[in-house]
Amino acid sequence: MTGHTNNSGGFFARFFASRPEPTKYPADLPSAGPALDSTAEAPLAPAPPEFAADETPRVDSAAKTGAELADVTSLAELTTMRVGGGFERLLVAETAAELAEHAAALWDSGEDWLLLGGGSNTLVSDAGYPGTVLLVRNTGIEVVPDVTLPAGKVRVRVQAGHDWDELVAWSVQQGYAGIEMLSGIPGLAGAAPVQNIGAYGGEVAQVLDSVTWYDRDWGQVREIAAADLHLSYRDSILKQGYEAVILSLDLVLQDNSAQPEPQSQPVVFPQLAKALEVRLGATVPLTAVRRAVLQVRARKGMVLNEADHNSWSCGSFFTNPIVTEKFARTLPADAPRFAMQQQRESDLVTTFEELAAGEELRLQGFGGADAAGFGGAADSGADADYGAAAPGGVAGADAGAAWTEPRQEPQVKLSAAWLIEHAGVRRGFRLPGSGAAVSDFHTLAITNRGGASAADVAELARYIVSMVQTEFGVILVPEPNIYGLEI
Ligand SMILES: NC(=O)C1=CN([C@@H]2O[C@H](COP(=O)(O)OP(=O)(O)OC[C@H]3O[C@@H](n4cnc5c(N)ncnc54)[C@H](OP(=O)(O)O)[C@@H]3O)[C@@H](O)[C@H]2O)C=CC1
Numbered sequence: 338m339t340g341h342t343n344n345s346g347g348f349f350a351r352f353f354a355s356r357p358e359p360t361k362y363p364a365d366l367p368s369a370g371p372a373l374d375s376t377a378e379a380p381l382a383p384a385p386p387e388f389a390a391d392e393t394p395r396v397d398s399a400a401k402t403g404a405e406l407a408d409v410t411s412l413a414e415l416t417t418m419r420v421g422g423g424f425e426r427l428l429v430a431e432t433a434a435e436l437a438e439h440a441a442a443l444w445d446s447g448e449d450w451l452l453l454g455g456g457s458n459t460l461v462s463d464a465g466y467p468g469t470v471l472l473v474r475n476t477g478i479e480v481v482p483d484v485t486l487p488a489g490k491v492r493v494r495v496q497a498g499h500d501w502d503e504l505v506a507w508s509v510q511q512g513y514a515g516i517e518m519l520s521g522i523p524g525l526a527g528a529a530p531v532q533n534i535g536a537y538g539g540e541v542a543q544v545l546d547s548v549t550w551y552d553r554d555w556g557q558v559r560e561i562a563a564a565d566l567h568l569s570y571r572d573s574i575l576k577q578g579y580e581a582v583i584l585s586l587d588l589v590l591q592d593n594s595a596q597p598e599p600q601s602q603p604v605v606f607p608q609l610a611k612a613l614e615v616r617l618g619a620t621v622p623l624t625a626v627r628r629a630v631l632q633v634r635a636r637k638g639m640v641l642n643e644a645d646h647n648s649w650s651c652g653s654f655f656t657n658p659i660v661t662e663k664f665a666r667t668l669p670a671d672a673p674r675f676a677m678q679q680q681r682e683s684d685l686v687t688t689f690e691e692l693a694a695g696e697e698l699r700l701q702g703f704g705g706a707d708a709a710g711f712g713g714a715a716d717s718g719a720d721a722d723y724g725a726a727a728p729g730g731v732a733g734a735d736a737g738a739a740w741t742e743p744r745q746e747p748q749v750k751l752s753a754a755w756l757i758e759h760a761g762v763r764r765g766f767r768l769p770g771s772g773a774a775v776s777d778f779h780t781l782a783i784t785n786r787g788g789a790s791a792a793d794v795a796e797l798a799r800y801i802v803s804m805v806q807t808e809f810g811v812i813l814v815p816e817p818n819i820y821g822l823e824i
């Protein structure tokens with residue numbers, strides 16, 4: 338658990354070490370697309386997959402188990418991007434006790450090691466990982482009787498190695514509401530709190546009661562209340578470097594199993610309401626929410642599908658930047674921007690203007706909350722797959738964990754996908770000779786079109802960062818954990 342970069346200072350330091358001047362990368366490449374015209378329509382991408390109204394897209398899991406692991410020799414076989422070289426040693430923890438024991442021994446040994454769940458948020462260099470890879474493979478879901486819970490609530494315990502989407506499917510089947518909008522998110526349950534997964538109006542912070550983890554500093558297994566994880570937009574104390582391995586999670590869900598057709602939590606996300614053809618705030622059958630979310634995600638290429646190279650990715654490769662409202666006003670009027678709850682000053686992206694004005698570089702750790710995310714007006718129809726932008730003004734309400742430290746300057750969340758597309762990097766874009774390409778369906782996903790190397794992925798990521806930096810003065814931050822590569 339050392340040696341990787343995510344939302345870290347190294348990333349920023351590289352860009353700002355000398356001066357805050359963007360440089361085109363790479364200088365000798367042809368233009369990635371037409372000059373910026375924020376009103377221009379994106380060229381037509383290949384048609385997104387079509388689904389019958391009652392069809393539920395299949396969700397593949399990348400997390401190999403048991404005998405499937407016998408012949409694994411590379412990280413490419415353990416990650417959803419399917420790139421990355423070998424490793425020195427592979428350890429597999431099939432129980433929580435094994436996971437804690439391995440983690441304790443590895444930390445005691447002082448060697449570098451890598452914790453891997455479903456490998457959907459991990460990018461490793463072609464040279465591989467020079468140490469031990471510990472795979473989280475303890476599975477199981479149980480309902481834990483809890484008389485302290487209010488009526489209608491149920492405590493569900495899931496082991497860290499359980500496939501997240503299998504948990505969601507199970508909860509929908511049981512009639513338990515609360516995570517149905519998080520259908521189709523890749524990876525394993527143990528990673529969910531690390532970056533507080535969120536989509537379509539929900540985030541794990543809303544239902545997480547506590548985790549049990551092995552804590553490096555304490556040298557023991559501890560139960561930690563969700564509030565102590567400081568969950569916020571794609572962030573937690575684990576993401577910020579606190580050293581612990583999650584063994585299991587306790588969720589508190591709404592038990593609607595007595596209803597003839599168990600209902601969902603209110604639908605609060607415009608894109609989802611639109612897909613379900615209901616008004617915001619409506620409740621609908623849990624099964625309908627799951628199906629609709631999977632269909633929307635699949636249309637964006639965001640459902641893992643072994644047969645579809647457009648889904649061989651880490652999902653969103655960059656987080657959505659959070660900037661001051663003042664800076665956002667310098668962007669084109671049609672750039673989507675969404676209000677955040679209170680935000681730590683230190684969580685905002687440092688803009689060129691601020692650096693030029695002599696302000697200190699802030700090392701980023703996104704705070705605030707995400708749940709509502711993007712979507713715009715449900716009925717605008719401006720972009721059927723992604724929802725409408727919020728031109729000019731600030732729209733959208735974020736829900737979930739709030740940071741209470743007061744701050745003066747209101748902040749907004751931008752759409753990384755929009756910035757990328759309007760910096761001229763269109764859906765399907767590929768650098769010459771590269772095996773990696775921007776997804777045909779969503780500019781925020783970098784995909785392996787077969788035979789991509791980790792270097793190809795990193796090169797495209799750097800190119801995207803450079804284009805957005807040049808065009809808008811915003812520095813995108815990668816979402817995945819990255820080992821042995823410079824982005
Ligand atoms: N919304 C979306 O569509 C997408 C969301 N994701 C999310 O990214 C995450 C990826 O999950 P997964 O594929 O399993 O993760 P990975 O196997 O890619 O692991 C990513 C990192 O998460 C941390 N981690 C994983 N499991 C644990 C654990 N039990 N305890 C503590 N830390 C852990 C480790 O970071 P470290 O070494 O720093 O401790 C690890 O390097 C999930 O939360 C997934 O939902 C990913 C892609 C798309």
Ligand SMILES: C=C(O[C@H]1[C@H](O)[C@@H](CO)O[C@H](OP(=O)(O)OP(=O)(O)OC[C@H]2O[C@@H](n3ccc(=O)[nH]c3=O)[C@H](O)[C@@H]2O)[C@@H]1NC(C)=O)C(=O)O
Nearest residue numbers: 536537652653656657710711723724752754755758779780
């Ligand atoms: C996939 C992930 O999570 C996803 C999550 O599934 C969705 C749905 O709630 O919202 C986030 O994506 P997102 O911000 O790109 O959401 P989308 O609704 O797909 O797009 C937002 C906006 O981007 C613009 N857009 C989108 C796609 C595209 O190719 N071009 C474009 O310009 C549209 O204006 C759209 O309104 C999460 N990503 C992040 C980094 O927060 C992930 O974390 O890996």
